[in-house]
Amino acid sequence: xxxxxxxxxxxxxxxxxxxxxxxxxxxxxxxxxxxxxxxxxxxxxxxxxxxxxxxxxxxxxxxxxxxxxxxxxxxxxxxxxxxxxxxxxxxxxxxxxxxxxxxxxxxxxxxxxxxxxxxxxxxxxxxxxxxxxxxxxxxxxxxxxxxxxxxxxxxxxxxxxxxxxxxxxxxxxxxxxxxxxxxxxxxxxxxxxxxxxxxxxxxxxxxxxxxxxxxxxxxxxxxxxxxxxxxxxxxxxxxxxxxxxxxxxxxxxxxxxxxxxxxxxxxxxxxxxxxxxxxxxxxxxxxxxxxxxxxxxxxxxxxxxxxxxxxxxxxxxxxxxxxxxxxxxxxxxxxxxxxxxxxxxxxxxxxxxxxxxxxxxxxxxxx
Numbered sequence: 001x002x003x004x005x006x007x008x009x010x011x012x013x014x015x016x017x018x019x020x021x022x023x024x025x026x027x028x029x030x031x032x033x034x035x036x037x038x039x040x041x042x043x044x045x046x047x048x049x050x051x052x053x054x055x056x057x058x059x060x061x062x063x064x065x066x067x068x069x070x071x072x073x074x075x076x077x078x079x080x081x082x083x084x085x086x087x088x089x090x091x092x093x094x095x096x097x098x099x100x101x102x103x104x105x106x107x108x109x110x111x112x113x114x115x116x117x118x119x120x121x122x123x124x125x126x127x128x129x130x131x132x133x134x135x136x137x138x139x140x141x142x143x144x145x146x147x148x149x150x151x152x153x154x155x156x157x158x159x160x161x162x163x164x165x166x167x168x169x170x171x172x173x174x175x176x177x178x179x180x181x182x183x184x185x186x187x188x189x190x191x192x193x194x195x196x197x198x199x200x201x202x203x204x205x206x207x208x209x210x211x212x213x214x215x216x217x218x219x220x221x222x223x224x225x226x227x228x229x230x231x232x233x234x235x236x237x238x239x240x241x242x243x244x245x246x247x248x249x250x251x252x253x254x255x256x257x258x259x260x261x262x263x264x265x266x267x268x269x270x271x272x273x274x275x276x277x278x279x280x281x282x283x284x285x286x287x288x289x290x291x292x293x294x295x296x297x298x299x300x301x302x303x304x305x306x307x308x309x310x311x312x313x314x315x316x317x318x319x320x321x322x323x324x325x326x327x328x329x330x331x332x333x334x335x336x337x338x339x340x341x342x343x344x345x346x347x348x349x350x351x352x353x354x355x356x357x358x359x360x361x362x363x364x365x366x367x
Contacts, residue, residue, distance in 0.1 A: 040072065044079045050179045052151060059153060062170050077170050080177035085303070087176045088290060091197045093187040093223070094207030099233050100186055102273040103207055105141040110279040111182055112149040119180040120144070121168055122154045123187055123197075151180060166317065169200045169310055198226045199309050202299065203286050206230050210239060210246035225257055228289055229267050231282060236272035243270045262298045264289050329358050 038046070038057065046054030061073040094100045108118050120141070144150045155168065172183055187197050198204050206227035224230070230250050235243035250268040259265065267285050271278030293299035323329060336354060339345040345353075 040075050040079070043076045047076070047080055047174055047178050048083060055151070055174060055178045056153070058174055059171050062167050062174070063155060073170070077173055080174055084173040084176035087181045087183050088203065088286065089172060089183045089185065089201040090286065091185045091187065091201035091204045092207065093194050093197070095209065098207040098209050099273050100207055101141055103233055103271070104184055104186060105144045106273040106276045107279050107282065108141070108144045108150055108184065109147065110276070111283065112147050114283070116149070116182045117180045118150045118182045118184065119175040120150065120152045120184045120186065121171055121175070122152070123168065151175065166310060166314060172200065194223050194226060199306050202302070203228050203289055208232050208246065208250070209234050210242040224253070227266055228264060229269065229282070229285060230254070232268070232270045233273060235270035235278065236275045262293050262302070263296055264292055323358055326358060328361055329354060332357070
């Protein structure tokens with residue numbers, strides 16, 4: 001019977017030994033070639049020498065939530081701080097559909113052509129559901145991303161405006177130390193992020209479009225008052241006449257605002273990102289503003305005020321994180337949330353009790 005089976009087509013012949021899923025020789029090479037973490041000195045030297053790869057790694061450390069990364073990032077920033085502060089920091093915001101990315105690419109290409117080094121820091125909105133971000137600014141700025149004198153770094157908002165803004169400010173310091181003399185900070189759009197970005201830039205540019213209804217009602221007055229310049233984008237083709245009409249309307253509106261502390265009267269200009277027109281006039285006006293504010297002292301005073309502002313913001317953020325992650329408070333939060341939700345206790349009483357418990361531990365510790 002066994003002889004019949006051996007000669008049958010149904011007989012199973014012994015196969016070859018199954019190879020390993022992963023090539024052991026390749027894994028050994030990977031382990032051998034695995035680079036050691038860079039030291040602080042290597043990070044600082046790389047940044048000061050304009051090494052984009054090391055600059056990107058340093059920014060990743062700044063944005064990391066790990067405590068050990070935070071300490072390393074602060075050490076790097078402290079070493080780079082004396083080499084920063086020598087750039088023009090420009091905040092760029094605009095209404096949805098104003099063409100911010102297209103404008104930044106067109107304007108940025110002109111700036112690099114004029115011999116400057118440009119860093120674009122874009123704050124990308126994060127999903128409230130998944131907490132993820134697309135971070136697609138490089139795909140929208142193909143030409144600029146290939147420019148050797150430009151650096152584009154998108155960062156997620158991660159649901160924390162203040163935290164991201166602080167990290168963006170620290171990223172500015174690293175970029176300046178790396179030799180970038182012009183910094184663009186692009187916001188997620190018209191909203192609360194403008195206030196944070198305005199507190200870390202020298203010049204604030206507001207991008208608008210014409211023919212979108214009642215433009216003067218389409219944007220908050222507070223944002224218009226923050227702007228040092230309004231640019232009517234997409235002023236090309238059949239839209240030129242509408243752009244000029246919008247320009248006249250905005251100029252009339254801007255004259256109603258009181259003169260800012262900088263003594264600069266905000267300008268309203270038109271531009272076309274598609275045809276790359278109006279860029280020279282915008283750049284000349286920015287330099288005119290910088291010249292005026294450096295002469296009257298506002299430029300340096302503004303930066304000093306911004307530095308103090310971010311000191312207090314960092315204190316507030318640190319205290320807030322310390323409270324929420326405190327081992328004695330964290331377990332109580334869910335219980336107090338339930339009591340508030342079921343009207344067993346008011347929000348104010350709940351907050352007061354939690355804060356009392358938080359501060360009481362320090363009193364006991366000191367005693």
